[in-house]
Amino acid sequence: MMRRIVIATLFMIATSRGTGATDRLFEQLGGQPGIAKIASNALDLYFTDPRLANDFDNINRDFLQPRFTAYLCRIAGGPCIYKGHSMKRSHKGLAITQARFNAVVEDLQTAMDRAGVPFHVQNRFLARLAPLERDIVTQ
Amino acid sequence: MLSGGLWSRSLCGWRWKDFALPALCAALLLGTCQPAAAQESGRLIATQGVSEVDGAAGGGLAAWSLITGYETRDAIGGNLHGTYISLNSFGLGSLGASAGFYDRLELSYTHDWFDTRSAGGRLGLGNGYLFNLDVAGAKLRLYGDAVYDQDSWIPQLSAGVQFKAAENHDVLKAIGARSPDGVDMYLAATKLFLAESLLLSATIRATKANQFGILGFGGDRNNSYSAQFEGSAAYLVTRRLALGAELRSKPDNLGFAREGTAFDAFAAYFLSKTVSATLAFVALGPIARQGDQNGVYLSLQAGF
Numbered sequence: 001m002m003r004r005i006v007i008a009t010l011f012m013i014a015t016s017r018g019t020g021a022t023d024r025l026f027e028q029l030g031g032q033p034g035i036a037k038i039a040s041n042a043l044d045l046y047f048t049d050p051r052l053a054n055d056f057d058n059i060n061r062d063f064l065q066p067r068f069t070a071y072l073c074r075i076a077g078g079p080c081i082y083k084g085h086s087m088k089r090s091h092k093g094l095a096i097t098q099a100r101f102n103a104v105v106e107d108l109q110t111a112m113d114r115a116g117v118p119f120h121v122q123n124r125f126l127a128r129l130a131p132l133e134r135d136i137v138t139q
Numbered sequence: 140m141l142s143g144g145l146w147s148r149s150l151c152g153w154r155w156k157d158f159a160l161p162a163l164c165a166a167l168l169l170g171t172c173q174p175a176a177a178q179e180s181g182r183l184i185a186t187q188g189v190s191e192v193d194g195a196a197g198g199g200l201a202a203w204s205l206i207t208g209y210e211t212r213d214a215i216g217g218n219l220h221g222t223y224i225s226l227n228s229f230g231l232g233s234l235g236a237s238a239g240f241y242d243r244l245e246l247s248y249t250h251d252w253f254d255t256r257s258a259g260g261r262l263g264l265g266n267g268y269l270f271n272l273d274v275a276g277a278k279l280r281l282y283g284d285a286v287y288d289q290d291s292w293i294p295q296l297s298a299g300v301q302f303k304a305a306e307n308h309d310v311l312k313a314i315g316a317r318s319p320d321g322v323d324m325y326l327a328a329t330k331l332f333l334a335e336s337l338l339l340s341a342t343i344r345a346t347k348a349n350q351f352g353i354l355g356f357g358g359d360r361n362n363s364y365s366a367q368f369e370g371s372a373a374y375l376v377t378r379r380l381a382l383g384a385e386l387r388s389k390p391d392n393l394g395f396a397r398e399g400t401a402f403d404a405f406a407a408y409f410l411s412k413t414v415s416a417t418l419a420f421v422a423l424g425p426i427a428r429q430g431d432q433n434g435v436y437l438s439l440q441a442g443f
Binding site: 097098099100102103105106109119120123124126127128130131133134139 | 181182183211212213214242284286287288289290332333334335336375376377378
């Protein structure tokens with residue numbers, strides 16, 4: 001019984017970050033509308049960036065945009081449900097290089113600039129996304 | 140690993156000072172005239188730092204574990220730097236190039252010249268007497284990634300070696316230095332705490348160098364290796380501007396003049412991904428019995 005309580009408590013601690021709508025980063029990014037704007041700005045860049053020319057050729061933006069928005073919202077600690085594949089699975093076999101991953105990061109920075117997100121808030125968000133490099137870069 | 144050419148003493152005979160300005164202009168031109176290369180170069184702005192006084196990627200005084208240039212693990216990048224430090228009694232110039240191979244191995248070559256100005260006369264060497272130092276360095280990234288591993292506190296670790304050769308053997312001998320040549324070895328740990336917009340770096344260096352090697356290696360007071368510390372902290376104010384401070388302890392091997400810890404406070408501005416300028420106030424401690432040497436440090440860099 002004691003053990004069960006300990007495990008339940010640990011689980012609550014482990015999942016407490018990001019389950020509520022009160023994550024400060026989520027608010028600092030402008031909440032739901034702010035993140036929707038960031039996602040939209042970023043996809044505008046991804047679909048036109050010559051460094052990423054081939055990567056987004058066969059992707060339907062109408063399919064991607066709501067999922068991308070939900071994913072960013074989830075990472076920011078917002079009250080969103082992301083039902084898509086993990087980043088590892090969704091990028092499997094795509095032979096993505098570090099240079100292309102970094103191009104995506106740079107475009108996201110520009111997208112956040114255009115959404116008026118302050119630099120230090122951007123960095124807090126990027127710090128949560130940076131470890132994805134290990135899952136996404138496979139080349 | 141390092142070819143004889145890099146290590147060759149004949150290079151010391153060049154009047155590098157005469158080439159400094161044109162070379163730097165060429166470097167900047169090279170940097171700004173490569174839009175295609177800049178677009179391809181894969182790493183994020185400022186992630187190569189600048190060049191330390193021995194030519195390794197780092198702060199101005201401290202070597203960092205980051206590999207020079209802007210290239211990822213798939214390509215070869217590089218960096219050119221021109222630096223001048225104007226002190227109370229002396230001037231210290233540095234000009235060098237480095238190449239980063241696959242974000243794993245860094246090779247660097249730098250030439251430092253130390254202008255004694257009027258202090259040269261007071262020391263009986265003649266006004267404007269120059270001490271020259273050549274440094275060939277290699278650095279290997281051993282573990283971790285300072286930028287991507289944001290879910291861990293573990294820093295990027297690198298080990299480096301610097302082969303240094305000073306000129307002016309007779310003068311160095313006269314002041315008590317035991318050798319004009321020396322080898323530094325260091326272990327550097329650097330971490331970007333991105334959520335805090337803060338970069339921290341610590342380096343342990345085994346060295347016998349007197350004033351970075353400009354005044355030779357080992358001395359009458361002490362002729363063995365000692366462990367010295369280098370530390371840097373930099374705060375990213377904007378994507379283009381970093382403010383920080385550094386310190387670097389140095390051995391105190393020579394009986395003729397005491398040597399202490401060097402400090403700086405810097406502002407590094409990235410005009411573009413390719414070109415950066417660093418302005419710093421430095422306090423290098425006492426040099427050659429001319430009192431504490433404080434001054435201004437200016438460095439221009441081109442990374443690609």
